[in-house]
Amino acid sequence: MLNISHNQLNKKVTLQGYKAHKKAFKGQHFKIFNRFLYTFAGIAIIILFLPWTQNVTGNGYVTTLTPDQRPQTIQSPIPGRIEKWHVKEGDFVKKGDTILYISEIKNEYQDPRLVERTNQQRDAKSRSVLSYQEKVKALENQVVALSKERDLKRTQTENKLRQAELKVQSDSIDLIAAQTNIKIARRQFERTETLQTEGLKAVTDVEEKRLKLQETQAKLISQENKLLASKNELINARLEISRINASYADKIAKARSDRFTAESNQFDTEAQVTKLENQTTNYKMRNALYYITAPQNGYINKAIKGGIGETFKEGEQLVGIMPANYDLAVETYVSPIDLPLMHLGESVRIQFDGWPAIFFSGWPNASFGTYAGKVVAIETFISDNGKFRILIAPDLEEVEWPENVRVGSGAYTIALLEDVPIWYEVWRQLNGFPPNYYTPEKADVKSDQKK
Structure with a gap:
């Protein structure tokens, strides 16, 4: 109503006896909603004071721990012509096994005597x-x-x-x-x-x-x-x-x-x-040198030069080989702003492509499907992608890495840092600050021993 009359019915007529009044002016649902809000606010406040593990994430791929265990190509130190293949792609070869036989193409070396x-x-x-x-x-x-x-x-x-x-x-x-x-x-x-x-x-x-x-x-x-x-x-x-x-x-x-x-x-x-x-x-x-042999035990990945009678120059790639025995590692990259936070021996959690995982970056102990690693090398010069390269080896004290992980597959890494309250982490993220700079406990012990 417009309430333009001075005769106000709401003061003369009561509506409490009607069912519609009871349904419209019921106050119990307000109490339940208020209790829900108070409970949610209390839980949120408690969560803000729960510990949160700061971390540095990065994308990388699986590699080997030492350079001699990584996939390589075999070259010929002399120019020649392919005469015979002794292997096919996927074959296992031992060190010294003949992969292919080549012949000479230079005139000054073609005399058989x-x-x-x-x-x-x-x-x-x-x-x-x-x-x-x-x-x-x-x-x-x-x-x-x-x-x-x-x-x-x-x-x-x-x-x-x-x-x-x-x-x-x-x-x-x-x-x-x-x-x-x-x-x-x-x-x-x-x-x-x-x-x-x-x-x-x-x-x-x-x-x-x-x-x-x-x-x-x-x-x-x-x-x-x-x-x-x-x-x-x-x-x-x-x-x-x-x-x-x-x-x-x-x-x-x-x-x-x-x-x-x-x-x-x-x-x-x-x-x-x-x-x-x-x-x-x-x-x-x-x-x-006419016999191209395997430098180590491994599997023939790909024949780069194929066919019979195909010629090539010295130093040209002929075939790719993957070593049979290797120690897995993960090669990841971090931003320059996060580089001071990385130290040798740093604990890292790794999620491999193709392996299902449930991971909470702030609560690594509650995560599933990730594997532990240790930082073994930190590059001192920036890479072409504008980040610094870090090499991570398996943590022998934790669960072993999956056997079916292959060199070259992708990996998502999370380096674990300090434990801070959630409210501090939210405040840091909102302000765009980097994680807290810290020194590992092992480094503190070494510095105390030096002192």
């Missing part, structure tokens, strides 16, 4: 080394013989030089004697001539003394010639010594030069022999 011919070249060069060694010995003997011959020749020439010196001395004495004789003959001639003038000597005596003087002068001239000839012989003997020294020095130098040349050729041939031996070893090892 390449190793044998290289060995023949090596043997021929080895014989050349022996020849050069004998030549060096012969030239050494020649140098020794020339040295001895030089010494003998020089001794002989020195003796001739000594004889020439003595002959010069003898001829010098004879020259002095001849000079004395000519003085005596001249005085005798002059005295005889004076006596003949005085009439005391005959003319024949004067002529006799004149003849004797001329003979003495002739002897003096002859003796001077002998002395000059002796001096020439002395000079010739000295020149002969110089000539012998120069001649044999040239011969010995030539012999030594030939010896050094022979030694140089010997060393060069020895180097060629070593090079040929190296080539022989390389050719033998290259022949062994």
Whole structure:
């Protein structure tokens, strides 16, 4: 009603006796609803003070704990052509088993007797080394013989030089004697001539003394010639010594030069022999590379190069293999803001793709279908996806990981941090704050021991 009249019926007429009034103005349902609200509020307040485990989540995949256990590809270190496959995809191979056989495609290695011919070249060069060694010995003997011959020749020439010196001395004495004789003959001639003038000597005596003087002068001239000839012989003997020294020095130098040349050729041939031996070893090892073998026990995943007669380059992938024995691990990624919260040995819960799980991130003890792990490695450099890589290994004290988990399958990881009240976690999430930074108890114990 509009209540425009001053005659108000609600004050004059009572409606309490009617059933409609009882149904419309019943107050019991308000009490039940109020009790529900009070109970819900009390439970909500209690829940806000319950403990909540902070965590850092991440997406990753299953891998292996060590690099040598991860899937790999087998390459050929040399180019070649596929001739025969010895396995098929899915086969199990042991270490050293032949996977495929290849043939050579380079012209310089296609000779089937390449190793044998290289060995023949090596043997021929080895014989050349022996020849050069004998030549060096012969030239050494020649140098020794020339040295001895030089010494003998020089001794002989020195003796001739000594004889020439003595002959010069003898001829010098004879020259002095001849000079004395000519003085005596001249005085005798002059005295005889004076006596003949005085009439005391005959003319024949004067002529006799004149003849004797001329003979003495002739002897003096002859003796001077002998002395000059002796001096020439002395000079010739000295020149002969110089000539012998120069001649044999040239011969010995030539012999030594030939010896050094022979030694140089010997060393060069020895180097060629070593090079040929190296080539022989390389050719033998290259022949062994024609058989592509398994590096470890594993399963053939995929033949990357197929068919017969297909060629490939060195280092090109041929086949993929998965090791048979491996230790599982999980590789996950966390944001840079969460990296300071991660420590070695940190407990992590893992949910594998394909395994049903009921997980409450704040109450890990009430979760089902997750598996425990420990952080074993933290990457110190950011990855291409803008996050940091963390490697997680199984926790041996907890339930073992499923046997059927395969490398490469997905995994969802939850790293467990501190326990805080739920109201604090709600407040943190609303404000966008990171989880509490903390230090594990093991790190505290180590720091206390250091102190």
